[in-house]
Amino acid sequence: MSSLAEDLGNAYGSDSCATFVKSPITEKECMTDYQPLKLSSFRIFTFSRGSILANPILMSEQILITIVFFTCAAPVMYFFKEDAMGSEHSVRRFIREQENKMRAFAMIMTGLAAFLLSFYTSIIVGRWWAMRTNGVGAIKAATVDMHLLLYQLVTKEEHVLAAVQRYGRASLMLIFLWRQQDLNNMKQLMLKGNLLTEDECDLLLQCKHCLHETIWGWQTAIISSLYKQGKIKSDYLLALLLQKCTDGRAAAQCIHTHLAVRVPMQYVHLLGFLVKMHNMILSLIMGILFGAAVRNAYVILCIQLFARTLILPFLFNAILLINCDLADPFNGGETDFPGEIYQAAIANDCKGILATSQNVPGWLKEKESA
Numbered sequence: 001m002s003s004l005a006e007d008l009g010n011a012y013g014s015d016s017c018a019t020f021v022k023s024p025i026t027e028k029e030c031m032t033d034y035q036p037l038k039l040s041s042f043r044i045f046t047f048s049r050g051s052i053l054a055n056p057i058l059m060s061e062q063i064l065i066t067i068v069f070f071t072c073a074a075p076v077m078y079f080f081k082e083d084a085m086g087s088e089h090s091v092r093r094f095i096r097e098q099e100n101k102m103r104a105f106a107m108i109m110t111g112l113a114a115f116l117l118s119f120y121t122s123i124i125v126g127r128w129w130a131m132r133t134n135g136v137g138a139i140k141a142a143t144v145d146m147h148l149l150l151y152q153l154v155t156k157e158e159h160v161l162a163a164v165q166r167y168g169r170a171s172l173m174l175i176f177l178w179r180q181q182d183l184n185n186m187k188q189l190m191l192k193g194n195l196l197t198e199d200e201c202d203l204l205l206q207c208k209h210c211l212h213e214t215i216w217g218w219q220t221a222i223i224s225s226l227y228k229q230g231k232i233k234s235d236y237l238l239a240l241l242l243q244k245c246t247d248g249r250a251a252a253q254c255i256h257t258h259l260a261v262r263v264p265m266q267y268v269h270l271l272g273f274l275v276k277m278h279n280m281i282l283s284l285i286m287g288i289l290f291g292a293a294v295r296n297a298y299v300i301l302c303i304q305l306f307a308r309t310l311i312l313p314f315l316f317n318a319i320l321l322i323n324c325d326l327a328d329p330f331n332g333g334e335t336d337f338p339g340e341i342y343q344a345a346i347a348n349d350c351k352g353i354l355a356t357s358q359n360v361p362g363w364l365k366e367k368e369s370a
Helices: 002-012 043-045 056-079 091-153 158-179 185-190 198-205 217-226 235-260 265-295 299-326 339-358 360-369
Strands: 018-022 029-034
Touching: 002 043, 029 339, 043 360, 056 265, 056 299, 091 158, 091 217, 091 235, 091 265, 091 299, 091 339, 158 185, 158 217, 158 235, 185 198, 217 235, 265 299
Parallel strands: none
Antiparallel strands: 018 029
16 A cells, blocks of 8 residues: 555656756756656646757747647638539549548658658667667776775775776866867866866866776876886786776777767758658648638537647657767766766765775684784
8 A cells, every 4th residue: 555655646746847956066957867657647737948859959840830729720721612613623533532641652752751861860878878888987987996806905095096087087077078169177176076186187188188088098097007006016907907997998088989970961951851841741732731621611620630740750850869968978967977976976985885894894804813
């Protein structure tokens, strides 16, 4: 019973469907989580922030389609009249003879647009997920793994360990700054977030090329320095730590590649052209049929024709716009990857690993002392 009440509360509760958190550095609000149960209930009609409904382009496209719809319906309503005796030329006769053909053509266009959109969406979602797992996730994994291995097997020097986690976090933040065209403020933001020192910012800016990748050269330099000092005593451990450095750089490159190399433009152009042509043809055909239905006082048919003109173009335009957002989840939108939250999570994970490493169970301490 309590489970049922809890599910109902989660589905219809008054709290927001999504969780928005203020970023620690720029203080922008970004979405970090949402409740699928609320989005599966009627509460979905009360939620718009962070959804595609908040996109002004979607509403603009819908207004244009509605204008075309009524522009096509108006002349039909005006010229629609009874067939003249013996006349072969009238709007009523033309629509009656061509209605099935017009509907069939509209269905063909709808099916083709839906098929191509589904294929395009699968490609974009696959690229989005690759950037999140093989990119952001891999940067975090490489940084935390290096931090753990160095602390347990190499050195407990705080400045070395802090540098490793700071450079990993900085690599991730530099990707967001690059996509948001905010690298001019890089020094200020890095200092505010305690990611880099002023000298490190000046040195990094001298590179002027793919800063999110080149900063992993510092991680490799840390490992090389520790090896030369004799603190890394195993060649296998050296190889493992160097592999973590290359994994982190490869993760940054993975993100860079997906962002810089887009889906072929010809395909996206053809798809966009097809969707817009479908929307225009659908609104034209439905508008003509709407005008005839109004003259014949078919109320239910009028509602169906107008609803079809609203719903299908709305869905197709929404899918196109969603794919535009998913293609670059680093550009600072409210529903994009929360970069500042992610980099802070790397620091928290490193601190958590240090805390657990310093507070091992009693039986493990006894073995170490023995």
